Amino acid sequence: MNAPATHQLPVVVIGAGPVGLAAAAHLVERGLEPLVLEAGPSAGTAVRDWAHVRLFSPWAEVTDPAAEKLLAPTGWVRPDGGTYPTGGDWAEQYLQPLADVLGDKIRYGATVTGVARAGRDRIVDADRDEQPFTVHIELADGREERISARAVIDASGTWSIPSPIGADGLPALGEKAAADRISYRVPDLRDPLVRARYAGRRTAVVGSGASAFTALASLADLAEEEPGTHAAWVLRRGIGANTFGGGEADQLPARGALGLRAKVAVEAGHASAVTGFRTQAVERDGDRLVLVAEDGRHLDPVDEVVVLTGFRPDLSFLSEVRLGLDERLQTPTALAPLIDPNVHSCGTVYPHGVNELAHPEQDLYLVGMKSYGRAPTFLALTGYEQVRSIAAALAGDRDAAERVELTLPETGVCGGAGLYDAPDTAAQGGEGGGCCGAPSTLQIDVVTPAATSGGC
Numbered sequence: 001m002n003a004p005a006t007h008q009l010p011v012v013v014i015g016a017g018p019v020g021l022a023a024a025a026h027l028v029e030r031g032l033e034p035l036v037l038e039a040g041p042s043a044g045t046a047v048r049d050w051a052h053v054r055l056f057s058p059w060a061e062v063t064d065p066a067a068e069k070l071l072a073p074t075g076w077v078r079p080d081g082g083t084y085p086t087g088g089d090w091a092e093q094y095l096q097p098l099a100d101v102l103g104d105k106i107r108y109g110a111t112v113t114g115v116a117r118a119g120r121d122r123i124v125d126a127d128r129d130e131q132p133f134t135v136h137i138e139l140a141d142g143r144e145e146r147i148s149a150r151a152v153i154d155a156s157g158t159w160s161i162p163s164p165i166g167a168d169g170l171p172a173l174g175e176k177a178a179a180d181r182i183s184y185r186v187p188d189l190r191d192p193l194v195r196a197r198y199a200g201r202r203t204a205v206v207g208s209g210a211s212a213f214t215a216l217a218s219l220a221d222l223a224e225e226e227p228g229t230h231a232a233w234v235l236r237r238g239i240g241a242n243t244f245g246g247g248e249a250d251q252l253p254a255r256g257a258l259g260l261r262a263k264v265a266v267e268a269g270h271a272s273a274v275t276g277f278r279t280q281a282v283e284r285d286g287d288r289l290v291l292v293a294e295d296g297r298h299l300d301p302v303d304e305v306v307v308l309t310g311f312r313p314d315l316s317f318l319s320e321v322r323l324g325l326d327e328r329l330q331t332p333t334a335l336a337p338l339i340d341p342n343v344h345s346c347g348t349v350y351p352h353g354v355n356e357l358a359h360p361e362q363d364l365y366l367v368g369m370k371s372y373g374r375a376p377t378f379l380a381l382t383g384y385e386q387v388r389s390i391a392a393a394l395a396g397d398r399d400a401a402e403r404v405e406l407t408l409p410e411t412g413v414c415g416g417a418g419l420y421d422a423p424d425t426a427a428q429g430g431e432g433g434g435c436c437g438a439p440s441t442l443q444i445d446v447v448t449p450a451a452t453s454g455g456c
Helices: 018-029 045-049 065-074 087-105 192-198 210-225 253-267 368-372 380-394 398-402
Strands: 011-014 034-038 106-108 110-117 133-139 144-149 151-154 202-206 230-234 271-274 279-285 288-293 304-307 364-366
Touching (some): 011 018, 011 133, 011 144, 018 034, 018 065, 018 087, 018 368, 034 110, 065 087, 087 106, 364 368, 368 380, 380 398
Parallel strands (some): 011 151, 034 106, 202 230, 202 304, 230 271
Antiparallel strands (some): 133 144
16 A cells, blocks of 8 residues: 555644644644644643642733634633643643643654654655655553654653753763752652651752742742751852842743742741852762862752753654754754843743744754753743744745744743742833843842862
């Protein structure tokens, strides 16, 4: 029997997270057939891992228009657009209902292990673009399959590969051996077993972003109830005006509130900041761990380490396709200058689509968090615009693909997850021009560890 023509094959979408499901919705809207491959047992598997964490963005900014159209006939109504969902809310009240509507267009327990062109490894040029993609998957029971696809949209995110503690981007010496005492996720202190791991103990929190703020705020709350609970906040940089974000002047009120909670944790003595500390090694001290910096400094022993230094994309299963990636950020080459954190503030990124996301391999796209590689700033709405543009391009509507249809909120393009207790009235920030707002003035105590074994 002859193989079906390439145009009759499905578009394979890798990952049933927010952007992957949005991609499927836009493909359906365009009359194209999606097949979503999800390694986990349900929609939003990665999001469910941080179910206890609240988003910075409200409901109005985390649902996709094409997805809402699919959901409407079921009677689904978007929650109050001005409220902030947790990861659990997002998964249960939006992602899973959307996945249920898509039905058998999603396969769960299907881990993608490779993507290639049929009969062509990455070296072969001949008739390459005319060949369908072959997507290799491993099922939960260990069976393997190969699926043919007309295009591939990789929305697998970066959640599976957290960055290590080592300042050079590699695991610190001894980091792997100390894995039983190291976590790379914001701890869910609602879980009694997790709570017992940190209660009354000393924890090193490594990182300077929103996830670190979340962990510091959570541990400070625990310290109010469990004496002896303390966090050593390990920063590679020094303390500056922007360390805690924009505070009350932040145009993302949820993010500003989170930064202020972390600041309070330090000022209340529940956390001490250790600055300029670039970890080189993790050493054992009995049942505890000692972090050693590149300059030879040692921290006092800690019971646990929470490493929140970002994430990076898994490119291993894309080794036989031709990617055009920036050598630093591991993001599509044309996108990199727009999101480079070495150059741009969060407020200077603008919506983008198929042109910025193209690779030398035709009809292969990395979208969502994965498209940002190692860059830390991403907004769900931006991902939804990405897949709208790509679906239009695959449907042959180049005008729509190249037209920007997203109007970003005044908060700009900054996004992410953070612990946030919504105030009665959320201020929209001060007069700062960018989404990051004007920084608040900080005055905190910084502890410098001694060169050998002094404490923090």
